[in-house]
Amino acid sequence: MIVEIYFWGGSDTGKVRSANQDSYLISGISANSTLCVVCDGMGGAKSGNIASEYAIEVFCEKIKKYTASKIDDGILSLDSDDACVILDNAAHDANLAVYKKSQSSPDYKGMGTTLVAALFCGDVVYVLNVGDSRLYLISDDTITQITHDHSYVQYLVDSGSLSAEDARNHPYRNRITRAVGIRSELECDIYSVDLSSLDGAYLLLCSDGLSGQLLPEDIYSIITTDTETEEEGVSAELSNKVERLIEAANAAGGPDNITAVLVKYTQDGGSDDLTDPITKDR
Numbered sequence: 001m002i003v004e005i006y007f008w009g010g011s012d013t014g015k016v017r018s019a020n021q022d023s024y025l026i027s028g029i030s031a032n033s034t035l036c037v038v039c040d041g042m043g044g045a046k047s048g049n050i051a052s053e054y055a056i057e058v059f060c061e062k063i064k065k066y067t068a069s070k071i072d073d074g075i076l077s078l079d080s081d082d083a084c085v086i087l088d089n090a091a092h093d094a095n096l097a098v099y100k101k102s103q104s105s106p107d108y109k110g111m112g113t114t115l116v117a118a119l120f121c122g123d124v125v126y127v128l129n130v131g132d133s134r135l136y137l138i139s140d141d142t143i144t145q146i147t148h149d150h151s152y153v154q155y156l157v158d159s160g161s162l163s164a165e166d167a168r169n170h171p172y173r174n175r176i177t178r179a180v181g182i183r184s185e186l187e188c189d190i191y192s193v194d195l196s197s198l199d200g201a202y203l204l205l206c207s208d209g210l211s212g213q214l215l216p217e218d219i220y221s222i223i224t225t226d227t228e229t230e231e232e233g234v235s236a237e238l239s240n241k242v243e244r245l246i247e248a249a250n251a252a253g254g255p256d257n258i259t260a261v262l263v264k265y266t267q268d269g270g271s272d273d274l275t276d277p278i279t280k281d282r
Contacts, residue, residue, distance in 0.1 A: 002268045005120055007034060008238035009261040012246045014209055015254030021048030022207050022259040025056045027064075029119070031074035035063055036118045036261045038133050040207040042179065043102075043111030051098050051111040055180045058097040059117065062090035076121050083126040084190050084281050087119065091128055091180070091188050098181025112179035115188075116147060116205050118263070123196035125203065126281075130188045131176045132208050136219065137193060139201035143220040146191055150178035173212065174256075190281045195265050203263040206245075209256035213249040222248060223262070238262050 013020040021041035028034050037059060041052030066086040070077055078086070094115070102108045114131025127135050129147040132154070137144045148154065152175040156162035167173060178187060195201055202223050211219075222244050229240050242260050249258045 003123060004266050005034065006234045006238060006264045007036060007261065008235065008242050009036075009259070010239075010242040010246055011257065011259040012250065012254075014257050015250055017255075017257055019049065020257045021052055022209065022257040023049070023052035023056050023113075024205075024259050024261050025060055026261060027060055029064060029067055030071045030076040033067070033076040033119065033121045035060060036120070036205055036263065038114075038116050038205040038207055038259050038261055039180070040114040040131065040133050040209070040257065040259070041111065042113065043108070046107045047102075047109075047111035048113070050101070050108060051113040051181050054101060055094045055098050055113045055115055059090050059094040059115065062093045063087075063119065066090060078121050078124075078126070080126075080192055080281055083119065083121070083124075083192065087117065087126060087128040087190055088188065088282070091115065091117075091130065092186050095130075095180045095186040096184060099184050102181055110182075112181040114176065114207070115180045118203060118205060120263070123194060123267075125193045125195060127191040127193065128188055130178050130180050130186065132211075134204075134206055134208075134211050136204045136206075136216070137201060138204065138220055138223050139198045143216045143223075145216065146193060148189060149176075150189075151176045168212070174208070192281050196267075198265070198267075200264070200266045203265070204245075205261040205263075207257060207259040209254075209258035210245060210249045210260055212256065213252040213254070213258075214245070218248065219245065234264060238264060 025037045039052035041048030114133040116129040116133040119126045132149040153167040
């Protein structure tokens with residue numbers, strides 16, 4: 001079986017904000033492993049971008065440090081327990097680093113950031129999230145939100161006090177209940193997605209500047225609809241789709257910064273295993 005994974009990212013300030021406080025990263029870890037991260041900073045013009053950039057820097061550095069002993073001849077080998085520990089430790093390190101920086105200057109006080117990360121290792125992707133930046137899986141004619149928002153309106157939805165439809169327009173829809181760097185301690189969610197049972201799939205990491213403006217079905221339509229481009233190839237395809245996602249969010253108002261990292265997974269023959277590929281590990 002031949003597996004191929006392709007990556008593309010893009011970010012835009014949007015139509016309302018004066019500065020872009022989102023950050024994203026796509027970084028190779030080993031011959032069979034790549035790390036993708038999206039962070040949406042908060043704390044005002046002076047510090048939101050600092051929080052998102054610093055969180056990504058520390059998180060990536062720690063992922064590379066913690067995976068180094070598990071790379072042999074360029075191949076990273078992880079089981080679910082290994083991945084949980086590595087992602088959790090890296091997130092806690094990033095949280096503490098941002099928190100300490102927030103205490104170092106009045107300009108940084110109160111800053112923080114969401115964080116959604118995907119560590120691709122062979123056929124499995126390990127996902128961590130804090131806050132309301134999301135990861136979607138697009139496969140088998142469906143779009144599935146893998147992550148669960150840590151937000152006030154999601155709490156209301158989970159408790160049955162608010163419908164998902166009403167949550168989209170709730171005045172407190174941007175209030176999150178967890179963030180990197182706000183406190184010295186951190187709680188995060190970790191999931192795993194086994195892609196081997198799928199013939200192919202797209203995965204989308206995004207900030208709420210995208211997911212807050214586009215319905216899942218809109219995102220699905222853009223990602224699964226090909227358009228003619230001057231250039232050919234998967235990179236051109238992914239670049240075009242990221243651009244169209246950002247354009248659509250801006251067309252819907254663009255009230256916030258917009259960031260998208262799009263991943264395409266393909267293999268030469270999917271498995272007949274029909275079990276659910278998604279697992280919440282913690």
